[in-house]
Amino acid sequence: MRCYDEMRLQDEAVRPHYARFERWLVQQGGDAIARKRAEADLLFRRVGITFAVNGDLSGTERLIPFDLIPRIIPRSEWQTLEAGLRQRVQALNLFIHDVYHDRNIVRAGIVPAAQVYTNAQYRPEMQGVKVPLGIYAHIAGVDVVRAGDDGQFFVLEDNLRVPSGVSYMLENRKMMMRLFPELFVQNRIAPVAHYPDLLLDTLRSVAPEGVDDPVVVVLTPGMYNSAYFEHTFLAQQMGVELVEGKDLFVDDNYVFMRTTQGPKRVDVIYRRVDDDFLDPLAFRSDSALGVPGLLTAYRAGRVALANAMGTGIADDKSIYPYVPEMIEFYLGEKPVLNNVPTFQCRKPDDLAYTLAHLPELVVKEVHGAGGYGMLVGPASTTAEIEDFRKRLIERPAGYIAQPTLALSACPTFVESGIAPRHIDLRPFVLSGKTTTMVAGGLTRVALQEGSLVVNSSQGGGTKDTWMVD
Missing domain, CATH: 3.40.50.11290 (Rossmann fold)
Known part of the structure; x- marks a missing residue:
């Protein structure tokens, strides 16, 4: 499965926004880079950035692996991303408000009532509650991937309850500036260090x-x-x-x-x-x-809460397929960023297709998170596929399915040298009196060759994310 290479064109030429970094990288000796990697590990351990890997019976915490090759995004691409993310989060906030007040989108037949009001994330206690500025998701972490030969952006998931990972974005940048200050002199890289100031401003703006x-x-x-x-x-x-x-x-x-x-x-x-x-x-x-x-x-x-109680109704995977329609319904606009095509297994036709194509699909629990409760068909054994088949037949409404995307790849340091590894991106959108973002995010990387699972809880790593002019 061919994937989009973040650094190189199909003829192996370096993409313009990576050219300066690639020249610098070629000039570095392997021993020098190895020393920098060891220094980064030591510094991260001193700071205390550790995590527990699912399935590790030792119970020991590990460093979140940090890769020294950044993910670089040119300004033109970032502007499209930012516009799409702002649009999406605005629509999601309007949807949550609508769910707990007028229910217009349900009355219009766009989102089925059962999908909302029998959902485990729906909080009837929030019905009719007035929240400051009408905003529910003050902090949103939206997972974005690139797929296909053209590297089109897709939204993979909306994280609106208690999105995490922004501290790694900030610490990754701090680490790169400490290890390689010359790169930040040679390149015009958008800053991210002011995120805590923006966060505090957002929180203060929604006070009672x-x-x-x-x-x-x-x-x-x-x-x-x-x-x-x-x-x-x-x-x-x-x-x-x-x-x-x-x-x-x-x-x-x-x-x-x-x-x-x-x-x-x-x-x-x-x-x-x-x-x-x-x-x-x-x-x-x-x-x-x-x-x-x-x-x-x-x-x-x-008292104000960020994020609001009941926000989870909008980041449930059973609601995800309706977000493009939400954007059109509330904003009268076409989505800037597309969803991944999604089969809702609660629908008989979608279930039949999913069961017939399990080896090709990614199947996810609608309430799952962190890379748990999912099947990646092409990477699964026959026994794992058959186990999921039984689950789908027993409880189809608990799952969605999507095509297995060839996530874009970024050069990454591995034991044998440098090799492409699949990545995603989690930018963070702050909504208060204004909507703000820093030009960057948490790039997560699947360190195992061929793996599409980037979650740190599943053994993935992280990279610094640069937006460059």
């Missing part, structure tokens, strides 16, 4: 009415969460408190933080805790991660 100097906190599940490094990192970078559920309490529908100087009112919570665990009085009663009474305070408009 009448609050001029809002107190912002980051709510974490705690140190055993796989993204805890990111929670602490972002809190430090924004200069706000990192709190756990036990540090907060609700009184008279206001949220307070326990401090050594006494209770302090909290106005905005950047929550990195899933809906189910946010409030044991409203959702899971066994949750020790949330704040009793938080939903009541939120419904009363006394």
